[in-house]
Amino acid sequence: MHAIILALGLFAATFVVHWLWWRVRLPERQTITLLKLFLAALPIGLLAAYFVPGLTRFAPRDLWDVLLVAQFHIACTLSYACINSALQHDSPSLMVVTFVAMAGPAGRSAEEVGGILDDDLMIRPRLAELSAGGMIELVEGRYRLTPRGRKFTARLALLRRLFRLEKGG
Amino acid sequence: MVEVELLGPKTWLMLAPTVGLAADVVAHLTVTWLVPLKKLYPRLLVGGVCGGATTLGVTLAALDSAALGNIEAVAFVLFNLATFAALSFGYFNFVQLNVSALRVRLLNELYDVPEGIDAARLTAEYSAIEIVDQRLRRLVRGRQIEERGGRYYRRISLVYGIALAMDAVKWAVLNRRIRDNFRRRVSS
Numbered sequence: 001m002h003a004i005i006l007a008l009g010l011f012a013a014t015f016v017v018h019w020l021w022w023r024v025r026l027p028e029r030q031t032i033t034l035l036k037l038f039l040a041a042l043p044i045g046l047l048a049a050y051f052v053p054g055l056t057r058f059a060p061r062d063l064w065d066v067l068l069v070a071q072f073h074i075a076c077t078l079s080y081a082c083i084n085s086a087l088q089h090d091s092p093s094l095m096v097v098t099f100v101a102m103a104g105p106a107g108r109s110a111e112e113v114g115g116i117l118d119d120d121l122m123i124r125p126r127l128a129e130l131s132a133g134g135m136i137e138l139v140e141g142r143y144r145l146t147p148r149g150r151k152f153t154a155r156l157a158l159l160r161r162l163f164r165l166e167k168g169g
Numbered sequence: 170m171v172e173v174e175l176l177g178p179k180t181w182l183m184l185a186p187t188v189g190l191a192a193d194v195v196a197h198l199t200v201t202w203l204v205p206l207k208k209l210y211p212r213l214l215v216g217g218v219c220g221g222a223t224t225l226g227v228t229l230a231a232l233d234s235a236a237l238g239n240i241e242a243v244a245f246v247l248f249n250l251a252t253f254a255a256l257s258f259g260y261f262n263f264v265q266l267n268v269s270a271l272r273v274r275l276l277n278e279l280y281d282v283p284e285g286i287d288a289a290r291l292t293a294e295y296s297a298i299e300i301v302d303q304r305l306r307r308l309v310r311g312r313q314i315e316e317r318g319g320r321y322y323r324r325i326s327l328v329y330g331i332a333l334a335m336d337a338v339k340w341a342v343l344n345r346r347i348r349d350n351f352r353r354r355v356s357s
Contacts, residue, residue, distance in 0.1 A: 001240075001241045001244055022343065062179075064179045067183050071183065071187065071252060072248070072252045072255070075186070075256045076255045078255070079255040079259050082259060082262040083338065084342070087335065088343075090350060093307070094328070094347060095347060095350060096308060096314075097313065097328050098332050098336065098347045099351055100314050100322065102348060102351070105322075107317070107322040108321050109320050110302065110305060110319070117300075118297045121350055123271075123275075123292050124292070126271050126272050127275065129272065130272055136275075141287060141288055142288065143287075144282075144283070144286070145279045145283075150280065153276045153277065156273060156277075159264075159267060162198070163201060163267065164201050165209065165264075165267045
């Protein structure tokens with residue numbers, strides 16, 4: 001039971017640190033910073049449980065306790081990283097539904113929806129993000145994949161075949 | 170020296186969510202290749218249910234031979250199911266990223282043209298208008314919004330619920346809301 005309390009407490013404490021940090025100053029590369037913060041919190045939290053008075057009763061008693069805490073923390077970190085990524089870049093479907101809902105009983109025409117959800121909101125931020133992430137580059141007015149982006153996209157194609165998926169978007 | 174009992178009840182108690190994730194992946198791939206289910210989400214759902222059941226089964230079997238009180242046993246069941254849910258949610262996102270992410274679609278477009286695509290042509294060919302039209306059609310077909318006389322109306326639906334939940338979390342974490350995108354555009 002102590003390991004469960006440690007795992008829950010550690011993730012909650014890290015989340016509070018993340019929340020305060022993000023409220024004070026938004027990191028430039030949010031996902032990477034978030035992963036570094038949460039993953040660094042794991043060994044720090046485990047060590048704190050052994051050495052900080054008051055926390056020692058929650059200290060792992062064997063390797064399985066350590067792995068139990070680590071498994072929960074890493075699983076929740078990766079899941080939250082997915083959610084946080086979706087918070088940073090609103091999905092087109094959620095934007096469409098929200099924009100339609102904001103109209104109330106009057107509803108929206110396709111032109112109204114298309115008029116507000118334009119390239120500046122949908123396409124250009126994604127291109128800028130892929131560019132900043134080193135996946136694509138703009139050379140003489142043309143976007144093209146970098147070698148890293150090409151390798152990454154080829155791997156995605158393999159996964160798409162494995163999962164029998166259609167092209168995204 | 171710390172003694173570690175390999176493959177005892179505690180081992181399986183710890184491993185249950187990971188074993189559940191393995192079952193999730195295997196069931197999802199089995200359904201994908203052997204059952205004529207065209208839609209992705211039912212395939213993922215089958216995987217998730219199999220994985221959850223496996224996690225529960227392994228946890229209960231481990232608890233059967235572990236000397237734990239009732240409260241502790243219930244806590245372990247809930248904890249392992251929560252850990253599995255987090256792992257499964259990660260897998261779900263990993264798979265569906267290939268389907269829904271605009272970024273992936275843009276990468277795919279560029280992969281097919283090694284010499285690159287003119288910036289203006291790229292935004293014109295894969296424009297917001299196309300994305301919005303596609304989304305509107307998909308949302309109406311999936312009964313997530315309603316279309317009457319060429320206008321679109323809100324429906325109480327799963328996607329609307331997700332939009333509200335994401336909006337609340339976005340406000341709590343980033344102090345911004347989805348609707349801020351539109352306010353900025355209207356005011357500029």
